[in-house]
Amino acid sequence: MTVTVQLNDYFSRYGAQSGKVSLPDGATVADLLSYLKVPPSEVGFVIKTGQVLKETDKLDDGDNLLILPFAMGG
Amino acid sequence: MLGKDYIRVLHINLTDEKVSVEERKDLFHLLGGTGVASKLLEENMRPDLPPLHEDQPIIFAIGPLSTIFPVATKTVATFISPLTGEYGESHAGGRSAMAIRNAGYDAIVITGRANKPTYLSITDHSVEFKDARGLWGLDVEETGRIIREREGIPGKRSIMRIGVSGENLVSFAGVNVDTYRHFGRLGLGAVFGSKQLKAIAITGETDIPVTDFKSYYSTFRWLYKKVVETDLMSKYHEIGTPINIKVLNAISSLPTKNLQQSTFEHADDISGETFAQDTLVRKVSCVGCPIGCIHVGQFRRLFDKGYEYESLAVSYDHELIYSLGSLLGTPTASEVLELIDEVEETGLDAMSTGVALAWATEALEKDILSIEQTLVPLAFGNTENYKKAIHYIAERTNDFYRTLGEGLTHATEAYGGKEFALVYGGNEMAGYHTGYAFALGQTVGGRHSHLCNAGYQYDQSAKELNDEEIVDYLIKEEKERCMLTSLVICLFARKVYDRETVLKALNAIDMPFTDEDLDKMAEETFFTRLRIKQKLGYSLENEKFPKRAFETPTRWGKMDEERMNKLLHMYVERLKAEYDRYSTAQ
Numbered sequence: 001m002t003v004t005v006q007l008n009d010y011f012s013r014y015g016a017q018s019g020k021v022s023l024p025d026g027a028t029v030a031d032l033l034s035y036l037k038v039p040p041s042e043v044g045f046v047i048k049t050g051q052v053l054k055e056t057d058k059l060d061d062g063d064n065l066l067i068l069p070f071a072m073g074g
Numbered sequence: 075m076l077g078k079d080y081i082r083v084l085h086i087n088l089t090d091e092k093v094s095v096e097e098r099k100d101l102f103h104l105l106g107g108t109g110v111a112s113k114l115l116e117e118n119m120r121p122d123l124p125p126l127h128e129d130q131p132i133i134f135a136i137g138p139l140s141t142i143f144p145v146a147t148k149t150v151a152t153f154i155s156p157l158t159g160e161y162g163e164s165h166a167g168g169r170s171a172m173a174i175r176n177a178g179y180d181a182i183v184i185t186g187r188a189n190k191p192t193y194l195s196i197t198d199h200s201v202e203f204k205d206a207r208g209l210w211g212l213d214v215e216e217t218g219r220i221i222r223e224r225e226g227i228p229g230k231r232s233i234m235r236i237g238v239s240g241e242n243l244v245s246f247a248g249v250n251v252d253t254y255r256h257f258g259r260l261g262l263g264a265v266f267g268s269k270q271l272k273a274i275a276i277t278g279e280t281d282i283p284v285t286d287f288k289s290y291y292s293t294f295r296w297l298y299k300k301v302v303e304t305d306l307m308s309k310y311h312e313i314g315t316p317i318n319i320k321v322l323n324a325i326s327s328l329p330t331k332n333l334q335q336s337t338f339e340h341a342d343d344i345s346g347e348t349f350a351q352d353t354l355v356r357k358v359s360c361v362g363c364p365i366g367c368i369h370v371g372q373f374r375r376l377f378d379k380g381y382e383y384e385s386l387a388v389s390y391d392h393e394l395i396y397s398l399g400s401l402l403g404t405p406t407a408s409e410v411l412e413l414i415d416e417v418e419e420t421g422l423d424a425m426s427t428g429v430a431l432a433w434a435t436e437a438l439e440k441d442i443l444s445i446e447q448t449l450v451p452l453a454f455g456n457t458e459n460y461k462k463a464i465h466y467i468a469e470r471t472n473d474f475y476r477t478l479g480e481g482l483t484h485a486t487e488a489y490g491g492k493e494f495a496l497v498y499g500g501n502e503m504a505g506y507h508t509g510y511a512f513a514l515g516q517t518v519g520g521r522h523s524h525l526c527n528a529g530y531q532y533d534q535s536a537k538e539l540n541d542e543e544i545v546d547y548l549i550k551e552e553k554e555r556c557m558l559t560s561l562v563i564c565l566f567a568r569k570v571y572d573r574e575t576v577l578k579a580l581n582a583i584d585m586p587f588t589d590e591d592l593d594k595m596a597e598e599t600f601f602t603r604l605r606i607k608q609k610l611g612y613s614l615e616n617e618k619f620p621k622r623a624f625e626t627p628t629r630w631g632k633m634d635e636e637r638m639n640k641l642l643h644m645y646v647e648r649l650k651a652e653y654d655r656y657s658t659a660q
Contacts, residue, residue, distance in 0.1 A: 009317070015306070070321070
């Protein structure tokens with residue numbers, strides 16, 4: 001399946017880029033982050049149509065996903 | 075405290091211009107910062123007198139790591155807050171900690187009231203009371219420029235100063251420190267104003283004794299690498315905290331238009347990315363920090379007909395973009411910078427100012443207020459009118475702005491509209507409508523700041539909400555932060571300064587503290603703050619949450635008011651039990 005990923009600028013430090021990603025059927029959010037080589041501890045939110053997904057949630061072909069860090073402060 | 079076993083305290087009385095120094099061995103175990111400043115406040119405050127009475131003190135304290143280890147940059151100020159009427163604590167960096175250290179002091183206590191506008195010039199060999207009548211009425215920038223020219227010593231001195239809002243005793247006036255940093259929250263600027271204290275310039279050349287230089291230097295190098303060669307802090311340099319705008323907007327946590335919304339249609343236009351791409355001209359640091367988290371943006375302003383423009387630069391971060399941006403419906407980065415500039419010049423706290431104006435805007439919409447009171451038709455997104463209103467607050471132009479300048483709690487008592495006044499614990503809301511832990515955390519925090527216990531972090535990282543866990547988290551985090559802000563490190567570096575690192579750093583400067591010592595001082599400081607609040611008549615049990623907080627979705631959906639009140643009750647009961655245990659053990 002293919003999903004479209006929009007990564008926040010924060011993740012550019014890991015070399016990950018926005019775009020289409022091909023994953024095996026049944027892949028989860030955790031699989032996607034592993035593919036992107038983004039440390040899960042740095043990922044605040046993976047959002048699909050306004051909903052925050054869990055790491056164990058399965059992805060569907062054609063998903064549009066927004067990946068964001070945590071909001072930070074002191 | 076370095077190379078000695080006591081805290082060196084400078085006492086300054088503005089009334090009779092007397093100065094004394096004392097050496098306090100009994101405070102040494104509290105490290106410095108919050109620990110020492112809270113204790114000195116408790117000793118010197120007068121609970122029977124109002125916050126702006128001349129006998130009330132201002133305390134400044136630095137810590138053992140200040141200046142000599144990376145990112146130990148902050149000075150802690152304590153005072154009685156004119157905004158809340160109870161414990162006031164605010165932190166600022168810039169050159170302040172270095173300057174106090176070089177002047178040879180660990181803490182400064184200022185009492186009394188000068189008989190004319192005055193600024194203090196403090197060095198390692200003198201304290202001078204200088205005539206500030208010519209500075210009274212000047213804005214923050216002009217005041218800083220004149221004192222810089224008079225005092226000289228560029229780069230090695232710190233200048234703390236107030237604007238007209240502090241002179242006029244606005245309850246949320248702040249103190250500007252070295253242009254880009256501030257004792258922003260809870261009204262220290264008004265306390266300065268009440269003492270006719272326009273500014274403090276401080277510098278010195280005191281040697282810093284380090285007994286085992288080899289150990290110190292190797293620890294410094296190790297810590298420096300941890301700061302600059304790991305991912306722990308680089309995020310604060312890159313886009314910095316304004317990266318939050320897009321994040322919070324995506325998870326319905328960005329307070330917008332007086333929290334009538336938690337997403338903003340112009341979020342992309344005022345995002346950290348937009349600020350960086352369109353306005354960023356410089357990144358600067360506090361002394362002793364290699365990060366460069368202070369983002370300076372530039373905008374241009376028409377000052378006369380005929381295409382006469384000037385360019386101005388001001389620092390920005392998440393809280394300012396929230397309070398003067400999304401909360402006021404400000405649609406562009408340039409306009410947010412314009413509002414920041416007005417707040418800077420008048421010396422107001424940006425967060426309280428933005429929240430107060432957002433409330434006034436909605437109150438005007440609802441006909442609770444009239445244009446005769448607000449003087450201009452305040453409307454979300456109308457930057458020009460907000461710029462005027464900022465000056466009306468600072469100058470206390472009419473009865474309405476005089477009352478608004480007392481803070482939203484006072485304003486809603488006079489005019490109503492409490493249900494949509496974004497106030498937690500008497501302090502105007504910070505920029506994270508993330509959920510229960512934030513709302514409870516700002517309410518119960520010792521200084522009613524989101525930084526007391528970082529509830530907004532719990533709201534974001536929790537897999538599911540657990541009420542017991544929220545209460546545990548807030549208490550544990552606040553105690554640890556009592557220790558960190560006694561060192562005094564910048565809280566951006568809290569992940570660098572884990573316990574192992576703190577102990578290693580203290581040992582390297584011949585302060586052989588143990589983990590248990592840190593636990594004890596953290597707890598003592600936590601309860602000192604609580605005791606001060608009690609002495610000043612404050613009780614958590616009287617706290618109420620704004621209705622608006624329950625009407626607008628958070629990252630977890632809409633909060634339930636009943637659950638929130640139960641959480642507060644749980645927190646209070648837990649605190650009582652902990653305080654009883656602590657008191658019994660003493």
